[in-house]
């Protein structure tokens with residue numbers, strides 16, 4: 180590790196200069212202030228080691244970006260129209276009043292001691308009416324799901340049904356699963372007992388689950404409902420459909436859980452308010468705010484900061500974006516918020532914990548939360 184060059188930052192109106200150092204081959208700039216309590220980290224979304232190669236192929240890259248941008252803008256318009264129509268046409272959903280709702284986190288970035296953390300999502304919801312597995316992280320492609328399920332003493336064969344929030348690798352079982360649009364099941368859930376339903380927001384297949392394409396808000400399993408698919412235009416990943424879970428817990432109110440939260444809190448909550456007039460008791464899941472860093476970076480590329488943000492790659496997700504979402508969540512006034520670290524950086528998690536009026540926790544693999 181050595182000092183390569185210096186970078187200027189404006190901190191509280193003051194110009195300051197900090198050394199850029201290399202960490203695992205990725206240039207980054209750290210500033211540790213008072214007693215190590217404040218840390219400012221700036222990293223490049225693509226390591227400068229890639230820049231000569233990018234310069235070489237820049238005419239092709241430019242052409243590719245122009246074509247993508249055209250499609251991205253077209254999809255953005257389409258997603259807005261489709262969401263508007265879906266929300267307008269949605270009617271109240273007869274969500275059963277649940278005696279309880281229990282969430283056991285199987286895969287998350289943050290973890291309890293002895294569990295494996297990963298930049299994916301798998302949540303097991305159990306209620307007095309049954310159970311629903313929401314997403315499966317990277318499935319059998321990485322050790323987190325199998326390890327954590329085993330450590331919790333669970334058997335995924337006991338789960339009544341599976342729901343996939345959206346068809347991204349960190350939710351449906353890895354990159355191969357996304358490319359093939361095939362839900363990749365971890366070996367522990369290759370059930371020998373008949374086919375159970377797998378509720379999907381977009382077309383995909385599965386060998387051992389009975390795939391059901393969700394088109395509208397409806398009940399799934401265990402008395403838990405779905406907003407139905409809501410769309411978002413993503414620059415590289417294209418037109419993306421994502422469903423969010425919604426449940427009604429007796430004496431408390433609605434519990435809402437996202438996967439990555441791509442459709443945005445604003446759109447999701449508009450749909451939720453059409454589905455039920457109950458107050459929102461808890462909101463949880465991914466919100467996709469990789470502001471200062473991404474999770475699961477590969478070869479000096481911070482993929483999460485480049486893709487999945489809903490912006491073109493030359494525009495950053497900022498504190499202002501985060502603050503708008505915080506304001507929105509505060510207007511909804513949930514009593515509890517459960518943050519996912521799988522697609523938001525520590526800086527964003529901290530901003531949310533500081534700015535939200537609700538009791539706010541960061542979800543951890545291995546932990547169980549009862550509503």
Ligand SMILES: [Zn+2]
Nearest residue numbers: 349438439522
């Ligand atoms: Zn995600």
Ligand SMILES: [Zn+2]
Nearest residue numbers: 347439441487
């Ligand atoms: Zn995603």
